[in-house]
Amino acid sequence: MSRGNRLLIAATCAMVLASGNPASAAPGDFDPTFGRQGKVRIRISNGRDWARAVVVQPDGKIVAVGASQAKHPSDEDLDVAVVRLLPDGAIDSSFGSGGTVRIGVPRHTEFGEAVALQPDGRIVIAGTTYPGPSLARFVVARLNPDGSLDRRFARTGIVKTSFPATPRFGGSASAYAVLVAADGTIVVGGAAGPGAWALARYRPDGQLDRTFGRRGRATIAGTIGRLHGIAEQADGAIVAGGESFDRFTVGRVLRNGRLDPTFGDGGIAATPFGEHSGYVGGLALTSDGKIVAAGTVESGRAFSDPVVARYLADGRLDPSFGSGGSVRTQVTPDPDYGEAVLVHPDGRILVAGYTEAGSELFVLARYLSDGRLDPSFGRGGLAGRRISGYGAAASGVALQGLDRVIAAGVAFDRGDGLDVAIARFEY
Numbered sequence: 001m002s003r004g005n006r007l008l009i010a011a012t013c014a015m016v017l018a019s020g021n022p023a024s025a026a027p028g029d030f031d032p033t034f035g036r037q038g039k040v041r042i043r044i045s046n047g048r049d050w051a052r053a054v055v056v057q058p059d060g061k062i063v064a065v066g067a068s069q070a071k072h073p074s075d076e077d078l079d080v081a082v083v084r085l086l087p088d089g090a091i092d093s094s095f096g097s098g099g100t101v102r103i104g105v106p107r108h109t110e111f112g113e114a115v116a117l118q119p120d121g122r123i124v125i126a127g128t129t130y131p132g133p134s135l136a137r138f139v140v141a142r143l144n145p146d147g148s149l150d151r152r153f154a155r156t157g158i159v160k161t162s163f164p165a166t167p168r169f170g171g172s173a174s175a176y177a178v179l180v181a182a183d184g185t186i187v188v189g190g191a192a193g194p195g196a197w198a199l200a201r202y203r204p205d206g207q208l209d210r211t212f213g214r215r216g217r218a219t220i221a222g223t224i225g226r227l228h229g230i231a232e233q234a235d236g237a238i239v240a241g242g243e244s245f246d247r248f249t250v251g252r253v254l255r256n257g258r259l260d261p262t263f264g265d266g267g268i269a270a271t272p273f274g275e276h277s278g279y280v281g282g283l284a285l286t287s288d289g290k291i292v293a294a295g296t297v298e299s300g301r302a303f304s305d306p307v308v309a310r311y312l313a314d315g316r317l318d319p320s321f322g323s324g325g326s327v328r329t330q331v332t333p334d335p336d337y338g339e340a341v342l343v344h345p346d347g348r349i350l351v352a353g354y355t356e357a358g359s360e361l362f363v364l365a366r367y368l369s370d371g372r373l374d375p376s377f378g379r380g381g382l383a384g385r386r387i388s389g390y391g392a393a394a395s396g397v398a399l400q401g402l403d404r405v406i407a408a409g410v411a412f413d414r415g416d417g418l419d420v421a422i423a424r425f426e427y
Helices: 003-019
Strands: 039-042 048-056 062-069 078-085 100-103 109-117 123-132 135-143 158-161 173-180 186-192 196-202 217-219 227-232 238-244 247-253 268-271 277-285 291-299 303-311 326-328 336-343 349-355 361-367 382-385 392-400 404-412 418-426
Touching: 048 078, 062 123, 062 392, 062 404, 062 418, 078 123, 078 135, 078 418, 109 186, 123 186, 135 186, 135 196, 173 238, 186 227, 186 238, 196 227, 196 238, 227 291, 238 291, 247 291, 247 303, 277 349, 291 349, 303 349, 303 361, 349 404, 361 404, 361 418, 382 418, 392 418
Parallel strands: 048 109, 048 392, 048 418, 078 109, 109 173, 135 173, 173 227, 227 277, 247 277, 277 336, 303 336, 336 392, 361 392
Antiparallel strands: 039 418, 048 062, 048 404, 062 078, 062 109, 078 100, 109 123, 123 135, 123 173, 135 158, 173 186, 186 196, 196 217, 227 238, 238 247, 238 277, 247 268, 277 291, 291 303, 291 336, 303 326, 336 349, 349 361, 349 392, 361 382, 392 404, 404 418
């Protein structure tokens, strides 16, 4: 795409922002019936709060997970934070303490990165805890539907997991993805040791499932980087996406925790984008079992674009999608990022992220099932929306019913203030 066309797209995004919502909202517009003209900002502490992931319950309530950092008593007092909204964007006061839950140890650092729902309504959260200055562990918590810790899970509601120690990294592990499998087990993914992909599987009672990997934990050989997205296939295998050696990477892990040698190259499919580095931010499956990975391709420090790739069951790029299996979208001339993805039941693909054009904006892109941008969504398939006059970034996306899209992330405030930001868009 020429620079002139990129500038045209950037100008179009600006026009969308300036125009406000029409009397009848169109696909890609804010839903004016949600929160305040389509958006909600939530301040949990007197410091910095943000969301990293979002899920919608069957009753339409919205659960967002991230972190909260109070200014006092210590800047190190960073907790996992959970917020629940009613379907219309109002805070759900029946959840936790006035609609929010904080999970953490005083003067320690904990991040929430991912969330999943169990069929019984309980909420599973995954992230990272730092019990020491150079030691990180997976942290997994399960909440009852009212926001209280589920004491049936690991006896306290929380389990922390380290990985086998290495001379340099001492068993450190950070979690970024979670799913509740069809058999009720909980699978958490992230990175361990010197940056290898890591997975842990837990039984419904919170104990490690020793039939998976080595006593419930598996590190993926040949990977250097983070695992950001996981999904379960119909046969119970796990597909994972992230980065490895700075490349856009997808892998498949069998039920026993081992790489599937029939997938990609020994279980891993790394997609090159020229000389550029890339990473998968989110992963989803189509109704026929194809793997959709969305993330970002970076061209040095000054430029980056969202990218979507679709893979066949054996790890090959799907030649019927985009250009040889992938689509790179230049949203603006500034750095743009793809952070999360979902596949709608109608087969179209939604990617959420942000752009650094002007002040940071929530950005949604909608693609047809063949990889083309959907011209009926936003302007030419793109919707850029301002959440805060100081900037914002989306990192999670979910469907609310079939005709509403929820995006969650962070809104910047004056100084270094941060708030949880949740917006609803017309699908």
